[in-house]
């Protein structure tokens with residue numbers, strides 16, 4: 001599944017972060033990682049109530065809504081993203097990760113997180129930074145997400161989580177397993193500077 005509305009953004013290295021910083025945009029636009037996450041959700045035929053955390057432009061949520069039977073909800077911390085996703089027809093909640101969602105309410109949770117490791121001295125306090133930077137480890141959003149996502153999953157629910165080799169694949173798998181998940185690879189693609197994997201986590 002390839003993002004087809006607008007040029008897919010370059011996602012080849014941590015240098016892409018610097019390049020994107022020069023772009024006057026407030027909302028992450030669909031790129032290769034977005035396409036892989038949408039592909040994994042559609043191939044898995046997610047159903048029931050599905051949340052896409054950090055929906056950005058809403059493109060992934062829209063693909064899943066159009067290509068599965070699921071009721072899809074998007075969420076994002078960025079109010080500009082919430083507005084853009086809503087304009088795409090996505091049902092959107094402004095939220096910090098999973099905070100407002102009820103225990104056991106979701107049949108699937110999708111997340112393409114901010115994951116690029118970033119030097120703390122170079123952090124820019126803008127919305128694109130929030131979309132891209134995973135803090136010093138690259139996992140500063142992924143870790144709390146993994147620690148809480150089991151709470152909101154319904155029995156037999158699934159989590160589809162995008163992971164980059166730049167983020168520390170093994171550390172993400174270990175954290176998921178420590179939270180009681182069984183981890184499988186749903187989709188994987190290699191690019192010149194990173195490998196992107198969508199992990200499927202089940203309890």
Ligand SMILES: C[S@@+](CC[C@H](N)C(=O)[O-])C[C@H]1O[C@@H](n2cnc3c(N)ncnc32)[C@H](O)[C@@H]1O
Pocket residue numbers: 028029030031033034035037053054055056057058059060075076077078081095096097112113114115127130131132141
């Ligand atoms: C890499 S972008 C992915 C956007 C979109 N899902 C896609 O795949 O094209 C990460 C998204 O997570 C959002 N985000 C960052 N921190 C968040 C938080 N604490 N809670 C919810 N969303 C957050 C960002 O605003 C951004 O839209």
